[in-house]
Amino acid sequence: MSEEHYNVKYCIEPKPIVSFTDSFDDEIEDFGFNLLCAPLIPEGVIAKSDMLLSCGQWAEDIIGVISPECIEDSKKFQAEMGWATYLGITYIMFAPFLTEDKKVSKIEEIKEIKEDEKEKKTETEEEKEIKKKKQSESIHDKNTNYIRMINSTLKSTTSTDFIIPFYLSDKNSWNKWNEIRLMTESYSSFYPALILDSSKVHTECIESWMGENVKALIIPSDLFAEQKTRNRNSKQSAFQLPKQIVQLIKHFMIKDIDIILRQSEGHKVRRDLHKQFYYLRKIEKSLPKLSNWEIANRDFEDCLQDPLQPLKDNLESSSYAVFEDDTIKYELYEKAVYKALLDFAKLRKKEDPKINLKENPIVVMLVGSGRGGIVRRCIIASHKSKVPIRLYAIEKNPSAVITLRNNKWEYDHEVIVVDTDMRVWNPPEKCDIMVSELLGSFGDNELSPECLDGAQKILKKGGISIPSEYNSFMCPISTPRLFNELFEKKNNLKGLETSYVVNFGKYKYLSNIQKVFTFTHPLPKESIKKDNSHNDRFKSFNFVLKNDSLIHGFAGFFDAILYKDVKLSTNPIDHTPQMASWFPIYFPIQKPVFVKAGDNFKASMWRCTSNDLKRVFYEWTVTSPVILPIHNVNGRSSSIDL
Template identity: 40%
Template sequence: MSKAVSCGRDITCVPDLPKTIQLAGQDGFDFVSVPLFHPRYKREYFIPGYTRPGPATRSDKVINSSDWSTLAVTKLSPWIQLDSKDDTQRRLSEKAFHEELSLAIHLNVPVIMIPLTSGDCANLARCISRYLLQSNHHIFWIKIPIKSPQDELSCQGQANDEDPWEWWNTLFTLCSQNKKLGVALELCSELPPLSKVDRWCGEPLKTIVLSTDLFMNNKRGYPVLSRIHQAFMEKVFKLDVQLLLTGASKLEYGIPSYYQYLNHIYQSRPSRSLIEKFSKGYEDYLQNPLQPLMDNLDSQTYEIFEKDPIKYVQYEKAVARALTDRVPDEMKDSTTTIVMVVGAGRGPLVDASLRAAKSVDREIRIYAVEKNPGAVVTLLNRASEDWDDRVTVVSCDMRKWSAPEKADILVSELLGSFSDNELSPECLDGAQSFLKSDGISIPCSYTSYLSPISSPKLYIAVSGCKEKDKAYQFSHYETPYVVRLQNVHVLAEPVPCFTFTHPNYNNPINNERYLAMTFDLKEAAVLHGFAGYFDTILYDDITLSIHPRTHSTGMISWFPIFFPIKDPMYIPASSKITVHMWRVCSAKKVWYEWCLTEPFKSCLHNPNGRSYWIGL
C-alpha cells in the first residue's frame, strides 16, 4: 500500500497550541499551520514612550523543540504590509516582520509562510532576502492565490491586469530564484484556464492550500472536489506536494472526513507507469550524457539499458521485417543473410536478431562488432555458450574494421537522447563501407526535437554544477544534461531539429547542421532552456520515440536532454521565441552551439565547443 498523503491543518487562532496539535493529529493531519502572534496583535513601536506590558506571544516552552521543528508551520501576521504606500505602516510592518521571522528562526520551525497579495513586492523581497542569506535550514512558503480576487472585475467587463503568477515571478526574480523559496498555492472555486494553471507545474510548488469552501457534498453527505479540481490534484501529486486544509467544516461528519477524502484521491491516483517507476529518484536530476565512443561503458550501465522491455522487441520486429522483405519464401532455404551488429555491447541486439530470424524462419550469420574490451569478453563467452557458430565476435572500432564480406543488414543502437549526440551519424557513416549497395540500415533515420521549457528547479541545479577544471567560468550553462523532466513547464510543442538517414550516400558526407526554430507563446513565462527529444524509424513503420506525443510506451532507455541558457529570460505573453541550434564537427570532436534572437537576444552558448563536446 502506498503512503498516506502529507496534509496539514491551517488554524486561524490558537489559544492552546499543544491541544491544537493533538486534535489535528487525531484527525489524521501531519502538521499544523499557525500564527506566531495573535492576528489582531499589532505593534506600537513608534508611539513615543509607549510600552506594552507582558510577553508579545506564547513561550517557546508550550511544546518541545522537536514538535516545533516537525509539526508547526508558522504564518506571518496578515496585517503586515511591507510595500504599503503609507510610510508609517511600511516601517511598522518592517519591524514586525523582523520580529516575527527572528522568533520563527529561534523556534527552529521548518517552514515560514508569507502571503503575497500583489506584484508590488520589492520591499518584501528585500526583507525576505535578508533571512535567505542568514538561515540555512528554513524554507519560506509564499502563499499565493491561483486566481486573483480582482478577476471578478474582468467578469464584470472591467480591465484586469492582475495575474498571481506575475506576482510570484517578480518576487522570485528579485530574490535571485533562491531554492529556499517555495509556493503555497491557494486554490479557488473556479480555476483559471489550463494554459495559466500549467505554468505552476514548472514552479517550486510545496503545498496546495484547499479551503473547505471548495468541497461539495456527495449523495452520502461526504465532502468531494469537482472533477476539475480532482484533475488538478492528480497533476500536482506527481510533484510530491503537501496539502494544507483551511476553513471550518461545513458537514456533519466534521474535519476528519475532509482529510479522509484527500487521502482517498491521493491513494486512488493512477499507478506509476513503467518509466516513472524506473526513474523514481532521478526526477529533475542532472546527468552528463554518455560518450560511448570516447569512453568504454561499464557493466552496470549495460545492465540498466538491457532491462528495457520495449526497445529490443521493436528491434526484433524491424529485423524480422527486413529479413522477410530481403529473402522471399521461395529463397529462404538457400539464402543466408549476413547481419552485422555494430556497437554490440553485451549482445542484446544479437539476441534480438537471432529471435527475429527464428520467428520468420530465415537463416542468418551475425558479426558482432564491439570496441569495448570488457564487453568483448562477454560477447566471446556468449558466442561459445549461447550462440554456437552463428555469431562471429569482432573486437574493433566499427569505423576501422576491414570486413571479410559485405552485410545485408546493419543493426545498431548508437542513439542518444538528442538522437545524434552519441555520434551515431559518424559511426554509421564509417560502418556503411561494409554494407551492400542495396543493404538495409536499422535504424534507417532519426530526428531530434526541441521545445522551450521553464523550470527554476533545473536552472538552480545547473547553477550548482560548476566544474573547477573548466576554463570558462560559466561552462555549466553551456553543457547539455540528460534529465528525467518532472517539475517543468513545457512552453510550446516540440519542433523537428536535425534529421539523419542511413545509409548515407551523399558525397561528400557532411554531418554539420544548422536550424532556426520559432515557437509561439500564449502566456507569459520565464525561459530557462530547451528540452530535447528524438524519434527514430528502425525499418518501414517500426519506430522508437521519446517525443512526448509519440513516446514508445514502457520504453526506459532514454530520458530527454536539457540545453540550459545562461540567463533566465522573461517572455511576455503572445511572444515568439526564436532559437538557433548548430551541430558543428571537427576532425576530433562534435559539439552543439545555441542562442536566442527573439524576443530578446542571448549570448552564443558553447562557441567552438569550449564547454562541452563529444569526442570522436
C-alpha cells in the first residue's frame, strides 16, 4: 500500500481540553493518533498530575502549545517554556505571530471591532490612515519582541523541535517566516507550520512555501464541509475538503509532514474529528504508489554526499554494483552502440562492397570499463546488429581489472582487457568507436573531458566517441534544510565552498534551468592544449524569479548525447525516466540571498584548470541583487584531482 512508503504523522488538537489525561487515552491509545497537542499550562488543572504520563510519552507523544498571551507577556512565556523543559517535551509549538486581521483571542477581536465601529463614525480618512499605520507598527514591534524571546530560547535548548505556525490566508506569511529566520540566523531545530485557515489559497504565497522544510499542516475542523449521509453509523467520511486544499495536503504528505487536526472553537463534536481523521487517511492512501527506485532513493533524501572521484580514487566493487543496478543507463549505452555499429557496417560496405566484416570487425574500445557493465552491452549490441566487433576493455583500477579478467569466461565473446590509464595507452591498433562513461552529476565533474582528450588518440580518423557531447545545467535553489546543515554542522568556509551530490528532498527550483558548459568529443587535434586551458569555461546567468525567494545556492544537472538521438538526461525538464545513476549536484552559497518576485538574480560560474595541471575546480559567485565573494578561489576548498 502506498501509505507504507510515506511517513505522515497525525496529531489531534482538541479544544478546549477538559481532561488532559482522558484526551491522551482516547486519542492516542484508543483512536490511533500519533500525537496530541496540549497547552503548556503549568498549574496542573488540566493534566491532573503530569506523572500520569511517562517521561517517554511527554517526549514522544505530545506537542506542547505555547499560549497566545505569551506574545506580550515574557513572564508567562518563561513559565510555559520552563514547564515544557521540566516535562522533557521535545515538540513545542509557538503561538502564531500577530497579523492585522487576526487577534490573540475571539473576545479581543469582538471588543476591537466594537470600538472601531464607534470611532469610525467620527474619524476622517486621514485619521483612519494614521491609526492603521500605528496599529501595524505596534504589531510589528510586538512580533519583533516575540522573535527575540524565541531566539533566546533557541539558543539555550538543543534537542527540541520548535514549530512556528503561519496563517495561509496571510499573503505575507512566507515573508514573515523569512524575516524571522534571517533574524534568528536560521536554526535547524526551528520549523514553520501552515494553518489552513481558508479554503482559498494564494498561489504565489503557496509557491514560496513549497521549498520550505514545513513541519506540519494545521487543519481547523471547520474547514471541512459536512456531507449529509443517510447511514448514521457509516464509517464513510461525512466530511470533505475543497479540491485545492486536498492538492496542497497531498503535496506536503509526500514530503512526510505532520497533520494537526485542530478542533475549531464552537465545533463541539469530538466524533466528527475522528471522521475527519478518517478522511485524511483516505487522502494519504490515494497518494501515488512509489516505485522501488523511489523507495530506495528516499533513504538518501537531503544527504550531502561528496562527489566520486573515479580518476583519483579506485572505486570499490560495491560502487560498481550500485551503478550496475541502473539498467536504464546500460540499455541506453547498448542502443547507442547498436546504432553506431549499424552505421559503421553500412559505411564500410559502401566504401568496399566486398568487405568481410568477420575478418575486419569494427573495433570498439571501452575506456574506463569498471567491472564490465557496458562490456556486456557492447557484446549484446554486436549480436543484435549482427555486426562483428573486436572489443577492448581499458581500466586503470587494478582490482576492477581482476574482475574484468575473471568475467571474460562468462562472455560469449573475446574481450581484450588492458590494465592502464587511458590517457597514456599506446594501442596495438586504433578503434572506430570509443565508448566511455566518465560522467558525474554535473557532466564534466569527474574529468571526462581531460580523460577523453588524452584517450582520443586511440580513435581512427572518422571514428566516434560515445558520448559525443555533454552539457551541464543549473538553476537557483531554495533548500533551507541542507543550508542549515552546512551552516551549523560544517560552519566553516570549506563546507560552503564545496559541491555535493544530493537527492533533494525539501527544496524548490526557483527559476528556469539554464545551460552551463558544453564538451564535445573527439576534438580537432590542434585545439587540445598541453596546459589543458581549452577545458576552462565561464558562464554568466540572469535568472528571473517568479516568487519572493531565499536562495541557498544552485542545483546542477547534465545531459549527454550518446549517439545521434540516443540521449540520457538528469535535467528535470527531460529527465530520462527511472534512470537512477545520478542525483543532482548542489553548489551552496556562503549566505542565503533574498530576491523579490520578478527581480533578476545574476550569477557566474567558472570551470578552472590549474597551472600545475593537477587539478580542476569550479568557482562561482552571485552578482545581483547582492554581490557575494567569489567562492572557492583557486580551488582553495574543493577541487578534482587529475
